Amino acid sequence: MSENKEEPELVVDTDWKSQVEQEKEKAVAEDAPGAAEDPTGDLPPASLAMLISTFYSQAMVALGVMENPATGEKSTDLRIAKHFIDTLEMLQEKTKGNTDTEEDKMFDEVLHLLRMAYVGAQKA
Numbered sequence: 001m002s003e004n005k006e007e008p009e010l011v012v013d014t015d016w017k018s019q020v021e022q023e024k025e026k027a028v029a030e031d032a033p034g035a036a037e038d039p040t041g042d043l044p045p046a047s048l049a050m051l052i053s054t055f056y057s058q059a060m061v062a063l064g065v066m067e068n069p070a071t072g073e074k075s076t077d078l079r080i081a082k083h084f085i086d087t088l089e090m091l092q093e094k095t096k097g098n099t100d101t102e103e104d105k106m107f108d109e110v111l112h113l114l115r116m117a118y119v120g121a122q123k124a
Contacts, residue, residue, distance in 0.1 A: 048095065048103050052088065056110045059084035063114075063121045076121055085114045 044050055060066040062084060064076035092107040099107070 048099065049106055051091070052103075052106050052110055055084050055088050055091075056114065059088075059114050060117065063117045065117055065121075076124075078118070078121060081114075081118055081121065085111065085118060088114070 057066065059081050061068050062077045062081035064074045067074050088107070088111055092111065095103075
């Protein structure tokens, strides 16, 4: 009995790196239209309101009011919370005269809420 064993032809793709890059670019374009041109993707536009919101959220996490998104747990660090509150107060002072009515109102409301939460956390 003679078996006819044919060895498969070995094909070496020397241009695999460029092919992988093209596939990655295609996947990005399909998943998020316009993302290849816009590096910020779906992020909200940079604004003072967004900065205030970011500091507010971080302070609320430090006060133990909100869960830490990295750990999913609540913990209190009054030193860090005070730093975020102080930073917002400094930012409000430094931007005074350059903010609109809505931004002024946001500063006032956020700082009031954070101060109240801070006092509450100190008593706890």
